Amino acid sequence: MHLRFSLRQIEYFVAVGEAGSIALASERIHISSPSISAAISQLEQQFGIQLFVRQHAQGLTLTPGGRRFLQEAKILLEKAEHLHDVASDITESVKGPLSIGCLVTMAPYVMGRLRKSFEGDYPEVWVTQHIDNQANLLSKISRAEVDAALTYDLDIPQDIRFDPLAKLPPYVMLSHDHPLADRKTINIEELVDHPMVMLDLPLSRDYFLSLFHQTGLRPLIGETATDMGVMRSMVANGFGYGLANLRPQNEMSPEGLALKHVPLEGDYRPVVIGIATMRTDYTSAVMNAFMEHCHTSFRNNNFFGAQIATD
Incomplete structure (x- = not known):
């Protein structure tokens, strides 16, 4: 049996299998819907199996055979990508x-x-x-x-x-007129009475809270932000201080307001x-x-x- 299919067709099939619809797959891989649809039809004809159940309202659902075919198709694509590495090693x-x-x-x-x-x-x-x-x-x-x-x-x-x-020790971010802005270093005990703008991201949040918890303290969280730029803006506009490890090259908020970056005093674990x-x-x-x-x-x-x- 001579199989006539391309890796491109396999890529299109995997994209649809993961996306659940041709339209969404088209957006993700930037290929027209008719091209993807044609590739899947050609694969079904070539292998003599039905890969998807077409449901008008719910898009495409993989058949049991389609699910198994998807697993093997992913392995095939991984092996094909590995050929680039082999070629690089051979040619140095x-x-x-x-x-x-x-x-x-x-x-x-x-x-x-x-x-x-x-x-x-x-x-x-x-x-x-x-x-x-x-x-x-x-x-x-x-x-x-x-x-x-x-x-x-x-x-x-x-x-x-x-x-x-690289290691990144924690520091305190402050507006230029914050009561602690003129300090050379800041002790964490001095922060508990001031409102904090918390960077509220998975793991980062736990890390910053642990800086207080290891000394038996709790911060006064006034605001939260899930974006570093938003946090810097809120700090610069006086909503509270911030804690961070990533220190930009300039000491300005996104809208151009001055910020102060002051080292946090004490033996705190840096992030790496x-x-x-x-x-x-x-x-x-x-x-x-x-x-x-x-x-x-x-x-x-x-x-x-x-x-x-x-x-």
């Missing part, structure tokens, strides 16, 4: 796809500069990026949706490897920025190049005034 060149995740709070300060310099050094690598919170990034690594993620060393599972890049990847015995040439590039970039650039991680 760095080329092929690379999918990188980045923590949502870190991305505005790191991703653009890091990606531009990496693609400049390795023009035959095409990068896709995924910006998300810590929990979702770790899940995407486990599901092989991203090859690596720039993130924190918080709640890293055993099956994920974490390669540290690093590269999270699946724990495997094989690392592709593209991934090795990206990891080396990250280490070099963090050594040579003053990202957030970060300390280089040496342990």
Whole structure:
């Protein structure tokens, strides 16, 4: 039996199987709906099976055979992508796809500069990026949706490897007219009577609360924000102080108001920025190049005034 199908058709099928509709798959992979529909029909004819049940109101539902076919199709695509790595190793060149995740709070300060310099050094690598919170990034690594993620060393599972890049101690963010703005350092006991603008993101929230809890204190949370820029704006406009680890190059809020960044006094655990990847015995040439590039970039650039991680 001579099978006549393309990896492109398999990619379209997987996209529809994961999305649940041709229209949504079309938006995600930027391919027209008629092209996707034709590819699926050709696969069904070629293999002689029905992959989907067409439901007018609810889109497409995988048949039992379609679900099994989807599992094998994903494996086929993974093996096909692996051929890029094999080719790179054979030719000793760095080329092929690379999918990188980045923590949502870190991305505005790191991703653009890091990606531009990496693609400049390795023009035959095409990068896709995924910006998300810590929990979702770790899940995407486990599901092989991203090859690596720039993130924190918080709640890293055993099956994920974490390669540290830099340590980020906590600091206090204040408006220019805050009563504590003229201090050289601030003790956490001095903060409990002042309202706090909490950065309310998974894991980050727990980390900042732990700074108080380890000394038996509780912060006075006046406002919350799920975006670093919003938190900086609220602090600059006098809604309270903020705690953060990522320190931008300038001391201004998004709308141009002055901010003060004051070190937090005491022996508090810094968060560590690093590269999270699946724990495997094989690392592709593209991934090795990206990891080396990250280490070099963090050594040579003053990202957030970060300390280089040496342990």
